[in-house]
Amino acid sequence: GIGISSKEKLNLFKKFSRGKGMSKIYTEGTGLGLYLASKLIQAHKGRIWVESEGKGKGSKFCFELPVE
Numbered sequence: 001g002i003g004i005s006s007k008e009k010l011n012l013f014k015k016f017s018r019g020k021g022m023s024k025i026y027t028e029g030t031g032l033g034l035y036l037a038s039k040l041i042q043a044h045k046g047r048i049w050v051e052s053e054g055k056g057k058g059s060k061f062c063f064e065l066p067v068e
Helices: 034-042
Strands: 047-052 059-064
Touching: 034 047, 034 059
Parallel strands: none
Antiparallel strands: 047 059
16 A cells, blocks of 8 residues: 555544545545455454555555454
8 A cells, every 4th residue: 555644544444434645546436445344354253454654655454364
């Protein structure tokens, strides 16, 4: 990713959330992708999170699912 501020991280997995400045880079999308991914992962007792050092420094999206 392009990098995410700490403040933006709080809302990333909410419905219709889009990162600030995304309209300049990527104009399509509903803001539901990360929300739906988080709900699916949570339904399987997993977790999802983002790691980023801030704007312009890239982002890494991670998830874990339990294995039985």
